[in-house]
Amino acid sequence: HSNLELPKEFYPHEFAEKYRAAGYWTDATFAEFIPDAAKRFGDSEAVVGRDHRGQDVRYTYAELDVETAVLASGLAAHDIRRGDRVLVQLPNITDYAVVVFALFRLGAIPVFCLPAHRESEIEHFIATAKASAFITVGEFGGFDHRALARKVLSGLAERGEAPRPLVIVADEGAGEFVSLGAVRDSAVMGEKEQAEPDPEGLAFLQLSGGTTGTPKLIPRTHADYLYSIREQSAVAGCSGETRMLVVLPAAHNFTMSSPGIIGVLMHGGTVVFCTDPTPTAAFSAIEAERCTMVSLVPPLALTWLATRGMIDKDLSSLQVMQVGGAKFPEVAARRIGPELGATVQQVFGMAEGLCNFTRLDDPEDLRASTQGHPVSPGDEIEIRNDAGELVSPGERGNLWTRGPYTIRGYLGGVDAESFDDRGFYCSGDIVRRRSNGYLVVEGRAKDQINRGGEKISAEEIENHLLAHPDVADVALVAVPDKFLGERSCAYVISPAPPSAEQLKSFVRERGVAEYKVPDRFEFADAFPPTGVGKTSRRELRRYLADLLD
């Protein structure tokens, strides 16, 4: 059991003092979150959805308390302890809530993965987080996650990574692995596992969208994250009456915290898990469960708008629709109220911290045309030009931020590109700040493609393509797309170009999430001359993006 601690004074002493004094940071931790909620909301409904067997499940807070206590005891019997990192890769099933909060009870550190992740990503996360367990599902969406686990274990063995993580599968047919049911059965009766972790210590690892060869892990603390959720759930109007439909991947930072699953549970509301994001399934769930709130990425919101008239379901319970993850076009934002009967709330957030919301009582113009403003008075924002100087008010520039829930470094270090010596984080977004403080996202400086809210690191996919013998060089760039906002295009330099389909299969076979497989390919003998003397990789990508647009 290696321990992976935050660097001492991750948040410098004077800032920690300030955040405590302001009441932002408290002594609460995720270990006591469910036991505490059960005391306050006992018989209220906490979680609704299907479990891994496809059976309908409903848990009250009191039941969720028991379920998480039992599983925590079972996990402890399998030698998972406080401080251990555990990868969680589960779809939107009720087991997700039980697993995550059981890990929290133990003081273990969940590492949040998306169901779309494949062996190259999972292997990297396990190695980087030095994870001692990997909790996944059997088969989901036609994909066998046990086969994925096998590939990951053999990959780790090849790399000489030891010891091998314990694989736990939420399925009766766990094969050579341990089933989640067996873990639960090994619980010791009457034993109440409840760790008392340091409130300002590491609570979990979240994944970054990534701009580098391999995605970085984001360390979040109990105090900073609980605080951010207190603010976000207040701004989203959460109460005991809130019934939130969860259609985006449960482990995404948006779905967890803005206000997300945890924000709803903090107020005694109900989380309704839905494994199928199609409008037919989602509209049926809203009608059946009388959902009041939902969070969507722009392409899903557009799909809902396009299909509303064709699907005869009662959506009158829906009050608030958060849209975020990528820029939501103003024309679409204006349609949400009249066509879906919900108040649109734009959310411009990031797993590294800073979250901006439009407010529910803002005039429609602000809700439609801006991405809101920070949720905390402690959030500091600076908009700087490329030379690092503050821009004039109202001008566009790079977004830098610091505050009570924004990280001061990634796991494994502070990289000079993302953090300055005053502790500000550079989000890689180009924004403009209106005189009333509201931010408008104008573009992006980072080497990333935002494919409808799903982030792709250009370098990561370029590295995969470079491994192909016929690829001499490659640049991955964003091309505009009406539906997704952006798609990816690989500009490949090759003397003997393979076909686009061959290259797609090649990337898939290397084990990456499907959304990262390039949508389009362009082939050339050499990169076109950009006209700017010594060209950086970033300038080249920008030049090609303009060229392809």
Ligand code: J2J
């Ligand atoms: C434009 N770009 C946006 C928006 C995120 C809430 C909501 C979203 C995320 C998220 C999140 C945008 N308009 N409304 O964690 O808690 C782009 C920016 C940003 C990056 C962060 C949350 N909302 N973006 O999307 O870590 O480029 O978090 O820097 O996945 O998404 O991505 P991620």
